[in-house]
Amino acid sequence: MKKIFDYKAWVLDFDGTLFYQLPMRVFMAAWLVLYYFPRPHRWKEIFLLLEYRRLREKLFAADSTNSHQLQLENLSARYNMSTEKILSVMQDWMIDKPKFFIKTFQRKKLIAAVQSAKLRGVKIVIYSDNPVAEKIKALDFVPDFAFWSDDDLIKCMKPNPKGLRNIIRLLELNREEILYIGDRDDRDGACAKSAGVDYCDVEEFVKIF
16 A cells, blocks of 8 residues: 555545544434333334334345335335334434534544645545445535445445445546545455555554554
8 A cells, every 4th residue: 555645536434434433423313212102102113213224235246226215115014104104213213313422533634634635635525335425424524426226326334345436437547546445454455456446444554543
Protein backbone atom coordinates (compact mmCIF):
# COMPACT_ATOMS: atom_id res chain seq x y z
CA MET A 1 0.00 0.00 0.00
CA LYS A 2 1.35 3.43 -0.96
CA LYS A 3 1.03 6.68 0.97
CA ILE A 4 -2.62 7.41 1.65
CA PHE A 5 -2.72 10.82 -0.02
CA ASP A 6 -1.20 9.35 -3.19
CA TYR A 7 -4.48 7.58 -3.95
CA LYS A 8 -6.91 9.44 -6.19
CA ALA A 9 -10.01 8.07 -4.45
CA TRP A 10 -10.96 6.69 -1.06
CA VAL A 11 -13.90 4.33 -0.72
CA LEU A 12 -15.14 4.22 2.86
CA ASP A 13 -17.53 1.87 4.58
CA PHE A 14 -20.01 3.71 6.83
CA ASP A 15 -21.24 1.77 9.87
CA GLY A 16 -18.34 0.98 12.18
CA THR A 17 -15.87 2.86 10.00
CA LEU A 18 -16.88 6.51 10.05
CA PHE A 19 -18.22 6.14 13.59
CA TYR A 20 -17.59 3.77 16.50
CA GLN A 21 -20.02 0.89 16.27
CA LEU A 22 -20.03 -0.42 19.87
CA PRO A 23 -21.24 2.70 21.71
CA MET A 24 -23.76 3.31 18.95
CA ARG A 25 -25.20 -0.18 19.41
CA VAL A 26 -25.32 0.21 23.19
CA PHE A 27 -27.23 3.48 23.02
CA MET A 28 -29.57 2.22 20.30
CA ALA A 29 -30.28 -0.98 22.24
CA ALA A 30 -31.08 1.04 25.36
CA TRP A 31 -33.38 3.33 23.37
CA LEU A 32 -35.08 0.29 21.84
CA VAL A 33 -35.80 -1.20 25.27
CA LEU A 34 -36.99 2.07 26.79
CA TYR A 35 -39.24 2.75 23.81
CA TYR A 36 -40.88 -0.65 23.48
CA PHE A 37 -41.07 -1.77 27.13
CA PRO A 38 -44.21 0.30 27.83
CA ARG A 39 -45.65 -0.65 24.42
CA PRO A 40 -46.09 -4.46 24.54
CA HIS A 41 -48.63 -4.31 21.72
CA ARG A 42 -45.74 -3.33 19.41
CA TRP A 43 -43.10 -5.83 20.56
CA LYS A 44 -43.27 -7.68 17.26
CA GLU A 45 -41.48 -4.68 15.72
CA ILE A 46 -38.39 -5.65 17.71
CA PHE A 47 -38.38 -9.10 16.11
CA LEU A 48 -39.02 -7.47 12.75
CA LEU A 49 -35.87 -5.39 13.16
CA LEU A 50 -33.84 -8.47 14.10
CA GLU A 51 -35.23 -10.49 11.20
CA TYR A 52 -34.69 -7.71 8.68
CA ARG A 53 -30.91 -8.03 8.52
CA ARG A 54 -30.86 -11.84 8.52
CA LEU A 55 -33.36 -12.09 5.68
CA ARG A 56 -31.63 -9.32 3.75
CA GLU A 57 -28.31 -11.14 3.73
CA LYS A 58 -30.00 -14.42 2.81
CA LEU A 59 -31.68 -12.91 -0.25
CA PHE A 60 -28.58 -11.11 -1.44
CA ALA A 61 -26.45 -14.21 -0.92
CA ALA A 62 -28.85 -16.06 -3.18
CA ASP A 63 -28.39 -13.26 -5.75
CA SER A 64 -32.16 -12.83 -5.90
CA THR A 65 -33.59 -10.40 -8.41
CA ASN A 66 -35.65 -7.58 -6.91
CA SER A 67 -34.47 -8.74 -3.47
CA HIS A 68 -35.73 -5.63 -1.68
CA GLN A 69 -39.33 -6.29 -2.74
CA LEU A 70 -39.00 -9.96 -1.88
CA GLN A 71 -37.74 -9.01 1.55
CA LEU A 72 -40.68 -6.69 2.20
CA GLU A 73 -43.18 -9.29 1.04
CA ASN A 74 -41.63 -11.97 3.22
CA LEU A 75 -41.64 -9.78 6.33
CA SER A 76 -45.15 -8.53 5.61
CA ALA A 77 -46.50 -12.07 5.49
CA ARG A 78 -44.54 -13.24 8.52
CA TYR A 79 -45.50 -10.37 10.80
CA ASN A 80 -48.91 -9.56 9.33
CA MET A 81 -47.81 -6.00 8.71
CA SER A 82 -48.15 -3.77 5.66
CA THR A 83 -45.04 -3.02 3.65
CA GLU A 84 -45.64 0.68 4.34
CA LYS A 85 -45.50 0.01 8.10
CA ILE A 86 -42.35 -2.09 7.72
CA LEU A 87 -40.65 0.69 5.78
CA SER A 88 -41.72 3.16 8.46
CA VAL A 89 -40.18 1.04 11.24
CA MET A 90 -36.97 0.60 9.25
CA GLN A 91 -36.77 4.33 8.55
CA ASP A 92 -37.26 5.14 12.22
CA TRP A 93 -34.75 2.72 13.75
CA MET A 94 -32.16 2.34 11.01
CA ILE A 95 -31.97 5.91 9.75
CA ASP A 96 -33.74 8.59 11.79
CA LYS A 97 -32.81 7.59 15.35
CA PRO A 98 -29.15 6.68 14.65
CA LYS A 99 -28.59 10.21 13.32
CA PHE A 100 -28.77 11.48 16.90
CA PHE A 101 -25.58 9.58 17.80
CA ILE A 102 -23.48 9.49 14.62
CA LYS A 103 -21.89 12.89 15.13
CA THR A 104 -21.17 12.11 18.80
CA PHE A 105 -19.44 8.83 17.99
CA GLN A 106 -17.79 9.75 14.69
CA ARG A 107 -14.09 8.90 14.34
CA LYS A 108 -12.64 12.37 14.54
CA LYS A 109 -9.19 11.44 13.21
CA LEU A 110 -10.71 9.72 10.21
CA ILE A 111 -13.08 12.60 9.52
CA ALA A 112 -10.15 15.03 9.69
CA ALA A 113 -8.21 12.85 7.25
CA VAL A 114 -11.16 12.78 4.85
CA GLN A 115 -11.50 16.56 5.00
CA SER A 116 -7.79 16.93 4.28
CA ALA A 117 -7.97 14.44 1.43
CA LYS A 118 -10.85 16.31 -0.20
CA LEU A 119 -8.83 19.52 -0.10
CA ARG A 120 -6.06 17.64 -1.93
CA GLY A 121 -8.47 16.57 -4.66
CA VAL A 122 -9.02 12.99 -3.51
CA LYS A 123 -12.46 11.68 -4.46
CA ILE A 124 -14.41 10.46 -1.42
CA VAL A 125 -16.93 7.65 -1.86
CA ILE A 126 -19.09 6.16 0.89
CA TYR A 127 -20.18 2.60 0.19
CA SER A 128 -22.41 0.79 2.68
CA ASP A 129 -24.70 -2.21 2.88
CA ASN A 130 -27.26 0.03 4.62
CA PRO A 131 -29.05 3.28 3.69
CA VAL A 132 -26.66 6.21 4.15
CA ALA A 133 -28.01 9.32 2.41
CA GLU A 134 -29.76 10.72 5.48
CA LYS A 135 -27.13 9.57 7.98
CA ILE A 136 -24.33 11.26 6.05
CA LYS A 137 -25.85 14.62 6.94
CA ALA A 138 -24.77 14.03 10.55
CA LEU A 139 -21.10 14.03 9.55
CA ASP A 140 -18.74 16.97 9.06
CA PHE A 141 -18.13 16.45 5.35
CA VAL A 142 -19.99 15.80 2.12
CA PRO A 143 -18.68 12.89 0.00
CA ASP A 144 -18.41 13.04 -3.76
CA PHE A 145 -20.53 9.90 -4.04
CA ALA A 146 -22.55 7.74 -1.65
CA PHE A 147 -23.99 4.31 -2.39
CA TRP A 148 -25.71 1.49 -0.57
CA SER A 149 -26.54 -2.05 -1.54
CA ASP A 150 -29.99 -1.32 -3.02
CA ASP A 151 -28.76 1.36 -5.42
CA ASP A 152 -28.99 0.49 -9.10
CA LEU A 153 -25.20 0.77 -9.44
CA ILE A 154 -24.64 -1.78 -6.64
CA LYS A 155 -27.41 -4.40 -6.24
CA CYS A 156 -25.34 -6.66 -3.99
CA MET A 157 -24.01 -6.89 -0.47
CA LYS A 158 -20.39 -7.13 0.57
CA PRO A 159 -18.18 -9.08 0.17
CA ASN A 160 -19.61 -9.46 -3.35
CA PRO A 161 -17.24 -7.21 -5.35
CA LYS A 162 -19.74 -6.34 -8.09
CA GLY A 163 -20.76 -3.04 -6.49
CA LEU A 164 -17.18 -1.95 -5.85
CA ARG A 165 -16.20 -2.81 -9.41
CA ASN A 166 -19.03 -0.63 -10.69
CA ILE A 167 -17.84 2.22 -8.46
CA ILE A 168 -14.35 1.85 -9.92
CA ARG A 169 -15.77 2.14 -13.43
CA LEU A 170 -17.80 5.20 -12.41
CA LEU A 171 -14.67 6.90 -11.06
CA GLU A 172 -12.80 6.10 -14.28
CA LEU A 173 -9.68 5.27 -12.28
CA ASN A 174 -7.31 2.34 -12.22
CA ARG A 175 -7.70 -0.08 -9.33
CA GLU A 176 -4.29 0.83 -7.92
CA GLU A 177 -5.42 4.46 -7.61
CA ILE A 178 -8.18 3.56 -5.13
CA LEU A 179 -7.96 2.87 -1.39
CA TYR A 180 -10.77 1.07 0.44
CA ILE A 181 -11.14 1.79 4.18
CA GLY A 182 -13.38 -0.41 6.32
CA ASP A 183 -13.79 -2.10 9.69
CA ARG A 184 -14.44 -5.73 8.77
CA ASP A 185 -11.87 -7.87 7.03
CA ASP A 186 -14.46 -10.53 6.23
CA ARG A 187 -16.71 -8.03 4.45
CA ASP A 188 -14.84 -4.86 3.49
CA GLY A 189 -11.42 -6.48 3.22
CA ALA A 190 -12.68 -9.43 1.20
CA CYS A 191 -14.65 -7.10 -1.08
CA ALA A 192 -11.59 -4.93 -1.74
CA LYS A 193 -9.36 -7.94 -2.38
CA SER A 194 -11.81 -9.46 -4.86
CA ALA A 195 -12.08 -6.14 -6.69
CA GLY A 196 -8.30 -5.76 -6.78
CA VAL A 197 -7.97 -2.53 -4.74
CA ASP A 198 -5.80 -1.79 -1.70
CA TYR A 199 -7.52 -2.16 1.67
CA CYS A 200 -6.78 -0.58 5.04
CA ASP A 201 -8.57 -1.46 8.27
CA VAL A 202 -9.86 1.71 9.93
CA GLU A 203 -8.04 0.96 13.20
CA GLU A 204 -4.73 0.81 11.34
CA PHE A 205 -5.63 3.81 9.23
CA VAL A 206 -6.18 6.19 12.16
CA LYS A 207 -2.80 5.20 13.64
CA ILE A 208 -1.17 7.01 10.72
CA PHE A 209 -2.38 10.36 12.10
